[in-house]
Amino acid sequence: MSRTFYVNGDFVAEENAKISVLDRGFLFADAVYEVSTVLKGKLIDNKAHLKRLARSMSELSMAPPCSEAEIEAAQLELIKLNELDEGLLYLQVSRGVADRDFAYPAKSKSSLVMFTQVKNLLNSPMAEQGLHVISIPDMRWKRRDIKTVGLLAPSMGKQAALDAGVHDAWMVEDGLVTEGTSNNAYIVTKDRKIQTRHLGHEILSGITRHAVLKFAAEAGYTIVEEPFTIEAARQASEAFITSASTFVMPVVNIDGVELGDGKPGPVSKQLRLIYIKAALEHQDL
Template sequence: MGKGNPVSRVVYVNGDFVREKEAKVSVFDRGFLFGDGVYEVCSVLDGKLIDKDAHLARLGRSLESLKMNCPASLEDITSIQRELIAKNGIVEGTIYLQVTRGVADRDFNFPNSVTPSLVIFTQKKNLLNDPIAGKGISVITLPDIRWRRRDIKTVMLLPASLAKQEALERGAGDAWLVEDGYVTEGSANNAYIVTMGGVIVTRQLTHSILHGITRKAVLKLAEQDGYEVEERAFTPGEACEAAEAFITSASSFVTPVVKINDRVLCNGIPGPVTSKLRRLYIEMARAEAE
């Protein structure tokens, strides 16, 4: 291979497809100044989008919750995503979409008559054969210091970043967040345990957690396969006494948790329930991606 910089990604910024080095947003964008924006991450398998309609529907709910307009139709957004996948040759990976309220002089009040900003980019990732999924992760528990509307997928991710960094520094793969004595969710994923009786337990849907798209799909698959599911809060102590634990997200699918704080689960290897759910989810995702 000759010398020189590799060809950079093509990204979408406010109506234009540009090379990533040329991609720019204003310093007065409210996403930059206030974290006044929302986002979605959709996985790509075989060059196709997984659960695109559900992700776009959640984007609409997030925008509505923040009284923010969408800068393009959902059909146009899908077209942009597919064009980026093609331009960047993404067979397996993710596509990130961010909408902010737009550009205006700095003022805490919402500006009038501004056009929302839209940024979309792709990332190549090994999703199907992720080595982490093969061995599982360890998690630590940390206080949940986030705001109370976690069901809105906002770009205000500093608490999640702090939690992930502390987990890294303590030799863990992620953090489970705890509020009022109960696990809410992971730093960027939904959290589950499997009881010794084989019941899958995960937090019920409220403002306290993100209403995960992968979560919904996995719970449906679990029930179809005959598993009992309980949507309720669980404590870190209950999690440490569980038979298995796992997380779900758009980019990690179903990933085993084999250690919680100092407690090793399932002899430190992915458990049978988790492994089966991951296989079922991947089969479903590949069959229904579009």
């Protein structure tokens, strides 16, 4: 049985889910996206994802394809049709179809597509093992705060990590860590402060990042929103990443250097449990 996709107002079988070759998302990566977590058939922190989607569209002068309420109604119907209990819901808005021209078209209707993915999120084996990462140069454009589908550089980084026999890569610009290929990056200093890069055009304002930092502050941790170097990360007590698809995931090795005893540390473990508990109890975090 194939999945059901959503394409511009219609729910269709996966094999029938198609867009035009003139769609600007395909031709120019002129599109934005969001990935929302689904647990027990419920969307987690989805209002925050839709708010960020609206901001991304606004930053690119892209008209919404429909109202936020209509998007969420379609999301919920898609989850129901695919009987998704645990996994992810991918949503993409492009500027739509127009003859190929670099300038924004004077008239085009934004396109909206969505699909679901089954994924083991709550009991991921990697949460028990921890991730190994390498550092790579950050080759991306200068507006990483806009969640666009222009993901070739992060894909290259992810593949470089896999080719090196590790799980992911942390990107470095001007000697400082920006973020992971598809996640925000953190270290826990020797005095148990949680450090992560401040928001700006250099990184994506992660929805999970916002929730985890709030929970960490409530748990009594000091939050330091400042960039850090790879060397500082190698000397940290712990490190971890956050994203909608990983929640809080410990990092135990950076460029071949083990952190602590090479196992997930107590801070990342605690924050993961706090986040999961909150997500299961409250849809909006």
